[in-house]
Amino acid sequence: MRELFSDEAEHGVLGAVIHASLQSDPGLVEDILGQMTSADFYRADNAALFEIMLSCRDQGMPIDPVTVSALQRFLPSGESTTAYAIELAKNVPSVANWKAYAKHVKEWGVIRHIIGIAGQAEDMVQAGEPTAGVIAAAQQAMADLRDLDGETKGFKRLDEWMGAAAQVVDDKLNGNTQAWPATGLDKLDELVQGIRPKKVTVIAGLPGSGKTTLALQIAQHNAVKNHKPWLVFSIEMPGEELGLRAIASLGGVALHKLDNPTRMGDDDWMRMGAAVAQALDAPLFVCDDPVQTPTTIRATARQCQREHGLAGIVVDYLTLVRSDHGGRSRSEEVGKISKALLQLAKEMAIPVIELAQLNRESTKRVGKKPQSSDLRDSGEIEADASCILMVHRDMDTEEGQNGLTEILMTKCRHARVGSCIVQQEGQYGRFANFAGSLPSDDEVEAGRGSYAQRYKGGGQ
Structure with missing residues (x-):
């Protein structure tokens, strides 16, 4: 040939x-x-x-x-x-x-x-x-x-x-x-109105907030449910761990059981097998090489596109990507990396989802809700993003301890900014649609009608 x-x-x-x-x-x-x-x-x-x-x-x-x-x-x-x-x-x-x-x-x-x-x-x-x-x-x-x-x-x-x-x-x-790629979460899809191609979507949060879980779930939804090829650059987390998370998420098998198989029952083994079967031949590709630059990301993405097609990219996470040519400061380097990923999204006509860390300023703020200005290392991240999603879970509240998570869309060039509530099911490494009711201001003030009593969601 x-x-x-x-x-x-x-x-x-x-x-x-x-x-x-x-x-x-x-x-x-x-x-x-x-x-x-x-x-x-x-x-x-x-x-x-x-x-x-x-x-x-x-x-x-x-x-x-x-x-x-x-x-x-x-x-x-x-x-x-x-x-x-x-x-x-x-x-x-x-x-x-x-x-x-x-x-x-x-x-x-x-x-x-x-x-x-x-x-x-x-x-x-x-x-x-x-x-x-x-x-x-x-x-x-x-x-x-x-x-x-x-x-x-x-x-x-x-x-x-x-x-x-x-x-x-x-x-x-x-x-x-x-249709543009979706997140698989009803309220979030209503808010975002599609993950847009040729643009960068930033998912940001404090460590442990669930930003990696959300990004992987979006890629998994599009690859497994819709059979669209997605590529994940997992710079921090090894591929084996992503595999365990996928089994937990798709099969509903608790992560702590997968870590200790002696605690798995017959139903858990069946669920694990069903999860593997569900993802069989799904075009979700993972590159877990811990050393990545914009050039290596572009080369790997091009190879994936030639061999399998490509509908979207996730980079987990931005500040772990190394600069090709350095800069006078880390902020300048991150800005160049952000620009390079935006250019890649335009060149390949696909969405790029990049994860970013937040500084701790939001934790000192009344209500503790993060803002776009809390993005760590570079204001260029905010400037280059078409859409910014902040994953906010306040662990000082009962709701937060039970998995209640707010996704704040602090910037969007194609929809009105706003927020939505999702349920984090930490033991399964996934988010779910929120089906409960939130406490009223009066209930919060009086300390009555606990969230946990009204909605038994999956916590950590």
């Missing part, structure tokens, strides 16, 4: 950038870089080197084997960035044919994209999706293909954008668009 890429063309583009920079021709460098994106490259090393070149340009640095290595010493394969760049410069004699190289690279990228669309459409049909949804998804994917005439067209008249927006509204009315 013929390979769906050209190493020679990819090398030709990258080598041409180096030669144009060495010739002190910034206009030509900009022309070449402006024609491509890292998504056009098949090889992870080539995509990573292209991203490094973009960073050099953004920082006003020349692009040569020394400067690219200064920003990132090694490529995803482990090869020295300096050695790779020197080899490219040596093997590409000039910039004369860069347009032909770029066109060839983009053509192979389009072919891979078309093949991927066909595969995704077949998967949707096999999963029993409505035919209208399959067609709409394929049409949208085809519409995302860029022109191949070698000319960048980064702007349109406003009336063209308005026409496209009107078509989206009409498609929604007639059921010709795919």
